[in-house]
Amino acid sequence: MTIGPPIEELHFSEEPDVNTVPGPNSERLIERQKQIDSSAVAYPNRVPIALKDAKGATVRDADGNVFLDFFAGIGVLNVGHANPYVLEGVHEQLDRYTHTVDFPTEARLDLIDKLDSIAPGNLSGNSRVIFGGPSGSDAIEGSIKLAKHNTGRHGMLGFEGAYHGTTSGALTLTAAKKYKAGYAPLLPDTVHAPYPAPSNDVGVEEALDAVARKFEDPYGGHETPAGIWVEPIQGEGGVVVPQNGFLKGLRDVADDNDAMLIFDEVQTGIGRTGKWFAADHFGVTPDAITMAKSLGGSGLPIGAMMYHEKFDTWGPGGHVGTFRGNVPAMVGGIRAIEYIEENGLLERAQTLGEQIRDRFDELAEDVTEITDVRGRGLFVGVEFRARGDSGELVEEIQRRCYENGVLVWSAGRGGNVLRMIPPLVITDRQTEVAMNVICEAIRSAVDPQ
Numbered sequence: 001m002t003i004g005p006p007i008e009e010l011h012f013s014e015e016p017d018v019n020t021v022p023g024p025n026s027e028r029l030i031e032r033q034k035q036i037d038s039s040a041v042a043y044p045n046r047v048p049i050a051l052k053d054a055k056g057a058t059v060r061d062a063d064g065n066v067f068l069d070f071f072a073g074i075g076v077l078n079v080g081h082a083n084p085y086v087l088e089g090v091h092e093q094l095d096r097y098t099h100t101v102d103f104p105t106e107a108r109l110d111l112i113d114k115l116d117s118i119a120p121g122n123l124s125g126n127s128r129v130i131f132g133g134p135s136g137s138d139a140i141e142g143s144i145k146l147a148k149h150n151t152g153r154h155g156m157l158g159f160e161g162a163y164h165g166t167t168s169g170a171l172t173l174t175a176a177k178k179y180k181a182g183y184a185p186l187l188p189d190t191v192h193a194p195y196p197a198p199s200n201d202v203g204v205e206e207a208l209d210a211v212a213r214k215f216e217d218p219y220g221g222h223e224t225p226a227g228i229w230v231e232p233i234q235g236e237g238g239v240v241v242p243q244n245g246f247l248k249g250l251r252d253v254a255d256d257n258d259a260m261l262i263f264d265e266v267q268t269g270i271g272r273t274g275k276w277f278a279a280d281h282f283g284v285t286p287d288a289i290t291m292a293k294s295l296g297g298s299g300l301p302i303g304a305m306m307y308h309e310k311f312d313t314w315g316p317g318g319h320v321g322t323f324r325g326n327v328p329a330m331v332g333g334i335r336a337i338e339y340i341e342e343n344g345l346l347e348r349a350q351t352l353g354e355q356i357r358d359r360f361d362e363l364a365e366d367v368t369e370i371t372d373v374r375g376r377g378l379f380v381g382v383e384f385r386a387r388g389d390s391g392e393l394v395e396e397i398q399r400r401c402y403e404n405g406v407l408v409w410s411a412g413r414g415g416n417v418l419r420m421i422p423p424l425v426i427t428d429r430q431t432e433v434a435m436n437v438i439c440e441a442i443r444s445a446v447d448p449q
């Protein structure tokens with residue numbers, strides 16, 4: 001049985017349909033926002049768009065312009081905007097009850113079972129799941145508590161280039177100083193080791209050696225970490241895929257030092273990379289996985305951590321949160337996983353991702369500003385040689401894509417990576433059209449006439 005509707009029927013259209021943007025209604029709403037909303041608002045500064053509605057891999061703005069969405073609500077809408085199969089369950093649940101803290105419900109237990117069934121390695125069949133607050137940052141906070149509780153230590157090891165969120169513990173692990181400036185001191189005894197990446201010329205051996213020293217060097221200058229927090233593919237850091245052996249090596253260091261290995265799959269989880277979890281690409285099983293973003297299927301917020309049952313040592317109330325029983329989001333999560341399974345979207349993400357990367361590789365033969373094309377599945381990054389203010393070129397590409405009806409985003413050090421994270425339900429035709437627009441935007445931005 002295939003769960004419908006098929007992906008071809010999920011969208012407003014196969015192609016973008018934009019007039020001059022921003023249109024008058026978008027401009028009016030953005031102006032109104034400037035008057036009353038927080039000065040911390042950031043996204044409309046880059047892409048001046050006010051949204052009216054969205055379907056599948058398409059979004060419509062307040063003036064009726066239709067865009068192809070290669071951004072997916074920053075990786076939230078893996079099964080597309082307003083997926084009817086997901087929404088049917090969510091709507092039904094909204095009418096029955098929404099909020100249950102952690103009383104048992106069919107939906108809660110079914111989602112826990114579902115997550116266990118798709119968990120990597122020996123987590124499957126041996127996992128526990130905890131829901132805390134609704135965000136990815138909340139899931140990270142839960143993982144920090146779990147690691148402290150199980151090791152009796154409080155130090156943490158994260159990586160340069162990492163992004164783990166904005167609450168105090170998560171922000172401590174986040175690497176970019178721009179997010180931390182003015183908020184120190186954060187959690188003590190936290191260190192950031194190099195993440196082996198093409199952009200920093202750090203090899204696997206060197207990276208693992210640095211990590212091991214943070215644990216084993218008696219003169220290392222800080223408490224031995226309780227755990228290692230790592231994105232198995234860095235997202236905000238620039239869609240950085242670690243070289244082979246790195247994650248396996250981290251597993252060994254964690255085991256040798258009785259520390260927990262935590263994979264932050266908030267951005268890479270639930271099919272984004274063409275596997276349920278990015279961990280599956282590397283054959284490494286972490287002790288815990290944090291997730292949020294696309295977990296709720298429809299965009300309703302839900303954060304969770306899945307961890308090996310041997311670490312389930314905390315007692316009642318060990319980690320809590322008012323919104324740890326968002327049942328419509330749980331129903332959405334189950335249905336999203338079912339939709340991905342039944343429509344073969346993992347395989348599709350791998351195939352489309354390869355096609356997209358091949359097309360960028362071809363472009364890179366002409367466009368020498370492209371220094372790397374990378375990613376897994378529909379998690380795609382194109383790195384550009386820094387030019388002027390380093391994110392300037394990618395910003396220009398993004399603007400040209402927007403003007404021609406495709407939404408893309410940036411990532412990486414100084415914003416020099418073009419990041420594409422379309423919904424997994426994107427069609428062949430939409431992919432082709434969007435790639436035409438993106439490649440033309442790159443060509444014209446690199447060589448403006």
Ligand SMILES: Cc1ncc(COP(=O)(O)O)c(C=O)c1O
Pocket residue numbers: 134135136137138140163164165166231235236264265266267268292293
């Ligand atoms: C890898 C990763 N971890 C954690 C977070 C934080 O999630 P949230 O913004 O929901 O707090 C993000 C957000 O982008 C992320 O990409």
